[in-house]
Amino acid sequence: MSTRAKGLKNALLGAIVSVGWTHKINEKQAEKYMQLDSRWKFIQITTAGLTSTGALSLLLVDSIWAKLIAAVLGLINFVSSGILKAWDYQKLFQQSKEYANNQFILREKLMDCLRDLAFNNRDIDSINDEWLSLEEERLSLSKLVPATDSKSVQLASNQLKEEEHNVKDTDYSLFIDKEILEALHDIK
Secondary structure (H helix, E strand, C coil), rough: HHHHHHHHHHHHHHHHHHHHHHHHHHHHHHHHHHHHHHHHHHHHHHHHHHCCCHHHHCCCCCCCHHHHHHHHHHHHHHHHHHHHCCCCHHHHHHHHHHHHHHHHHHHHHHHHHHHHHCCCCHHHHHHHHHHHHHHHHHHHHCCCCCCCCCHHHHHHHHHHHHHCCCCCCCHHHHHHCCHHHHHCCCCC
């Protein structure tokens, strides 16, 4: 195949891996936000219930201890409410999940281009035009990427590399079907 086809193959492979990692990392970040939201809401509801129902007074006859524990639980409730207002985990979850979904869709479009190149389903000009359009979309999406942390990166890495259907030789095998990779060997 031509130098142009080889360049297009390499560009598509690189973009698929980049988009694949971004998708998985943001998916894990969204899961983390959902867990944080659930935990803080549980703490908030539990402490509010213990302090507002008077259950604490019934359990602890000594009024000094009851007042002290009620004050601590009230403080914990206040802090948990503040955290839930300061960090809107639902909104952060939605942002990360939406970005991950957009990356998944983009990856599938890139895969279609790569598949078409590998199996000569379309002419190279058509594939190149679509690639340029998808690269523009990828770059415009990169301005919107939500913040992630190293734990989400590690969780994504662990999940991708533990999936048994992956060959694990390169990152390409984490995101690209084996048949497409084999067909791409003819493009040199």
